[in-house]
Amino acid sequence: MSGPKAPRADEFGEIERLFRPLTGGAPGAYGLMDDAAVVPGRPGFDLVITKDAIVEGVHFPQGEAPGLVAQKLLRVNLSDLAAKAAEPFACFLAVAWPERFEAADRAAFAAGLGADLKTFGVDLLGGDTVATPGPFWASLTALGWVPQGQMVRRAGAVPGNILMVSGVIGDGGLGLAAVRGEVADPDGYLAGRYRLPIPRLDLRDALREAATAAADVSDGLVADVRHIAEASGVRLAIDLDRLPLSEAARRWLAVQPDRAKALLALASAGDDYEIVCTAAKGAGLAGCTVIGEVRRGEGLEVRCDGKLIDPGPGGWRHL
Structure with a gap:
């Protein structure tokens, strides 16, 4: 991960402590020490990509436990992949920490995300962390594999179905x-x-x-x-x-x-x-x-x- 340094904390040190372990050692993540990641191709499969964001006060109540927010963020993205009949394997995260978030809150978010990444077999490949004066929000991009030509689209329903x-x-x-x-x-x-x-x-x-x-x-x-x-x-x-x-x-x-x-x-x-x-x-x-x-x-x-x-x-x- 990379991004503008938050004034309240050592951003890159925190990324190393909280989020590097969530890569699962994926080689294309480069230990979150670069500005980008590499996703190698998989012969015979299409890469399916989806992205959803959640905003405090819109998608979850103000004051919701950060760990729960992280888990819901991952799960709503995996739901999109599920509807496409794709098998998830990796994700990218962007998160904006509000000023009231202390180190313990950020750690709780990372812990919740890490628990669900392990549950669903997904690795974190990169993203961005920033500070915000506004509400807490986060966005996740999820990647999955589907056999070539077999992604299930919204288009395809025919009369008689x-x-x-x-x-x-x-x-x-x-x-x-x-x-x-x-x-x-x-x-x-x-x-x-x-x-x-x-x-x-x-x-x-x-x-x-x-x-x-x-x-x-x-x-x-x-x-x-x-x-x-x-x-x-x-x-x-x-x-x-x-x-x-x-x-x-x-x-x-x-x-x-x-x-x-x-x-x-x-x-x-x-x-x-x-x-x-x-x-x-x-x-x-x-x-x-x-x-x-x-x-x-x-x-x-x-x-x-x-x-x-x-x-x-x-x-x-x-x-």
């Missing part, structure tokens, strides 16, 4: 509400789902074999389905009555006065980091639930209790 989603939907949004104290969460399950999503890397082989299009559910299921529809030039129909829900989400839904409105809220909240995909009818993917179909036309069609409803934006928008 089924629409599926992995896992359960709505826990991310309810988890944020739980962190804010707006939803009961006695066992901490919902907050955990929001703070530490699990990238669906386990679906990699199944997606390569069966998916015609895919995206991760980050902005909101409805919004991300719309992205697939637009990229593929088709119309996607979602049946909210088929939405897979956790027990916690079902308990929340049971006390809502307007079921259709509540289901749409769960399908629009985002932060689930599941995979929504299309596949040929009858294909089926283990761990995925059929929630709709691909039709001729364009745009999005959302139904609940057999009735068409207006989905609105269907998810988070930054602009």
